Amino acid sequence: MTTNPALARWIEEVAALTKPDQIHWCDGSEEENERLTDAMLADGTLLRLNEDTHPNCYLHRSNPNDVARVEHVTMVCTQNQDDAGTNNHWMAPADAHRKMDALYDGCMRGRTMYVIPYLMGPYESPYSRAGVEVTDSPYVVANMRVMARTGTRALAHIEAGNSFIKGLHSIGELDPERRFIMHFPEELLIKSYGSGYGGNALLGKKCHALRIASWQARSEGWLAEHMLILGIENPAGEVTYVAAAFPSACGKTNLAMLVPPQAYAGWKVWTVGDDIAWLHPGEDGRLWAINPEAGFFGVAPGTSMKTNPNCMQTLGRNTIYTNVGLTADGQPWWEGIDGDKPANLLDWQGRPHTAETGPVAHPNARFTVAAAQCPSYSAKANDPRGVPISAIIFGGRRSSVAPLVLESLDWAHGVFTGAAVASETTAAAVGQVGQVRRDPMAMKPFCGYNFADYWAHWLSFEERCANLPKVFHVNWFRKDADGRFMWPGYGDNMRVLKWITERCAGAAKAVSTPVGMMPSPADLDLTGLTLSSQSLDALLAIDPAVWAREMDDIEGFFADFGPRLPPALRQQVERIREQIGPQQAA
Numbered sequence: 379m380t381t382n383p384a385l386a387r388w389i390e391e392v393a394a395l396t397k398p399d400q401i402h403w404c405d406g407s408e409e410e411n412e413r414l415t416d417a418m419l420a421d422g423t424l425l426r427l428n429e430d431t432h433p434n435c436y437l438h439r440s441n442p443n444d445v446a447r448v449e450h451v452t453m454v455c456t457q458n459q460d461d462a463g464t465n466n467h468w469m470a471p472a473d474a475h476r477k478m479d480a481l482y483d484g485c486m487r488g489r490t491m492y493v494i495p496y497l498m499g500p501y502e503s504p505y506s507r508a509g510v511e512v513t514d515s516p517y518v519v520a521n522m523r524v525m526a527r528t529g530t531r532a533l534a535h536i537e538a539g540n541s542f543i544k545g546l547h548s549i550g551e552l553d554p555e556r557r558f559i560m561h562f563p564e565e566l567l568i569k570s571y572g573s574g575y576g577g578n579a580l581l582g583k584k585c586h587a588l589r590i591a592s593w594q595a596r597s598e599g600w601l602a603e604h605m606l607i608l609g610i611e612n613p614a615g616e617v618t619y620v621a622a623a624f625p626s627a628c629g630k631t632n633l634a635m636l637v638p639p640q641a642y643a644g645w646k647v648w649t650v651g652d653d654i655a656w657l658h659p660g661e662d663g664r665l666w667a668i669n670p671e672a673g674f675f676g677v678a679p680g681t682s683m684k685t686n687p688n689c690m691q692t693l694g695r696n697t698i699y700t701n702v703g704l705t706a707d708g709q710p711w712w713e714g715i716d717g718d719k720p721a722n723l724l725d726w727q728g729r730p731h732t733a734e735t736g737p738v739a740h741p742n743a744r745f746t747v748a749a750a751q752c753p754s755y756s757a758k759a760n761d762p763r764g765v766p767i768s769a770i771i772f773g774g775r776r777s778s779v780a781p782l783v784l785e786s787l788d789w790a791h792g793v794f795t796g797a798a799v800a801s802e803t804t805a806a807a808v809g810q811v812g813q814v815r816r817d818p819m820a821m822k823p824f825c826g827y828n829f830a831d832y833w834a835h836w837l838s839f840e841e842r843c844a845n846l847p848k849v850f851h852v853n854w855f856r857k858d859a860d861g862r863f864m865w866p867g868y869g870d871n872m873r874v875l876k877w878i879t880e881r882c883a884g885a886a887k888a889v890s891t892p893v894g895m896m897p898s899p900a901d902l903d904l905t906g907l908t909l910s911s912q913s914l915d916a917l918l919a920i921d922p923a924v925w926a927r928e929m930d931d932i933e934g935f936f937a938d939f940g941p942r943l944p945p946a947l948r949q950q951v952e953r954i955r956e957q958i959g960p961q962q963a964a
């Protein structure tokens with residue numbers, strides 16, 4: 379079914395191992411999608427939602443043990459363990475192959491094996507990369523079709539002689555004890571078994587576009603990052619593009635689709651991407667970004683007309699919902715959605731919801747929808763060249779320590795700021811929620827190689843690009859003594875974005891602190907916002923004792939990387955310590 383001999387051979391090998399009843403090469407067509415959807419409706423994989431309110435929308439209830447990424451069984455399998463780094467779980471490639479191939483042996487008996495050629499990135503872009511995912515899950519086929527550019531045109535790209543990443547996926551028995559997501563960057567290969575969930579199963583996304591791509595980017599001189607991309611249009615019609623890295627479930631989709639507050643007449647945000655950015659040095663010395671994806675696989679809970687109207691207008695047609703609740707008249711429902719909580723809800727497991735049965739939607743319930751349906755989708759999103767990036771923004775979910783916004787002093791300090799990102803864990807991955815952990819560049823779960831080498835690669839852009847973006851750090855999640863968010867967030871984050879664009883243009887003022895430049899309250903345009911001056915002061919406070927402890931923690935984290943750690947990062951710790959001055963232990 380392909381003229382590419384390497385692909386044909388691999389598919390033959392995979393079929394000989396997994397022994398499917400049939401093999402189906404996906405062409406990505408409407409007709410194919412309808413056939414698959416009908417089959418999934420027939421066997422209960424999908425439920426049709428209310429056709430009047432939600433045309434062509436479906437609900438998928440996953441196995442309750444399979445609702446998030448599984449970091450403890452996600453591994454980077456390099457010949458040399460040090461190349462994967464202490465930031466990754468590792469297994470020797472030969473052992474990993476043996477383990478996975480034993481699981482795959484005969485696993486597709488009685489099932490259809492789908493072959494999905496896909497392209498990550500716009501058609502005709504020199505930066506786009508192909509892959510082929512083999513899966514026995516029609517749900518994965520349907521989701522991949524939205525999230526990537528799948529089918530005939532992607533196959534033609536491969537058959538034209540372009541390289542491709544191989545991804546083998548089987549849902550297996552959905553047994554958590556027999557669930558592994560293995561990456562072989564040296565072989566441009568992914569093997570995933572035992573999960574049907576997004577980041578574990580849609581192999582074009584985190585497995586290819588981040589873990590394998592970050593490995594390739596390092597040797598080829600570019601960056602594959604867990605970043606949204608947006609354009610900020612000012613009233614003069616000038617658009618400034620920024621990329622922002624926040625950990626999973628920390629606000630990328632929301633920021634990417636931001637609607638400015640009413641007082642910001644003439645300002646507009648354009649969405650280029652909400653999760654992944656591939657950044658390449660351009661001939662003009664700037665970094666240019668493409669979004670390798672074609673859809674959004676976003677967090678449903680908390681999404682409403684109040685928090686994210688652009689997202690709400692994107693949803694509601696041609697959307698696959700996973701693990702949301704269901705109203706009596708067949709509409710999706712989740713915590714934080716608009717309106718009063720209706721009676722007679724079914725929860726994400728299909729059980730009648732009561733006060734005792736827990737949340738209606740799973741906290742990591744998701745929607746899958748085409749980016750092209752988004753009202754703020756940028757006309758540049760499919761530009762083969764990408765968009766030029768003026769600012770990179772790092773951020774985390776931190777109830778204390780990190781102020782609303784900081785600007786790095788220079789590139790090396792910016793890389794340090796990214797490397798030092800910490801954030802409270804969320805429901806996007808299995809495990810405890812709310813634990814602060816270091817999540818450098820929001821890539822802890824996604825960097826396909828040793829973080830020390832990754833930071834060195836980041837630092838090397840100083841030599842690669844004459845016109846690098848400015849680097850910022852934001853925190854929308856500071857809490858007061860009563861545990862309430864101090865910053866309104868969402869659309870009001872525009873106030874911080876405006877300061878950032880003005881800093882890029884050399885306009886806005888800032889005050890200097892040991893950890894970076896910050897706006898004084900008067901430097902932020904807070905027109906139309908009611909926020910007490912105490913709250914604002916607290917959001918912009920740098921407590922030297924707290925930051926002295928933070929430096930100790932960062933130093934301890936860096937120590938994990940031994941002599942591979944770039945000296946420039948340790949020097950930042952030393953500089954900041956010296957500028958903070960001696961501190962009493964608090």
Ligand code: GTP
Nearest residue numbers: 626627628629630631632677679680806854867868
């Ligand atoms: P992934 O898809 O997992 O990578 O997540 P993401 O970074 O795109 O996060 P998303 O925008 O989906 O937001 C995750 C959760 O954080 C949702 O419940 C949002 O409602 C909430 N959130 C997003 N932005 C803000 C904000 O500015 N303030 C507050 N308090 N919550 C926010």
Ligand code: SPV
Nearest residue numbers: 576577583584626653806
């Ligand atoms: C994330 O967890 O960062 C996501 C969802 O964007 S997943 O595709 O599962 O990785």
Ligand code: MN
Nearest residue numbers: 604626627653
């Ligand atoms: Mn993500």
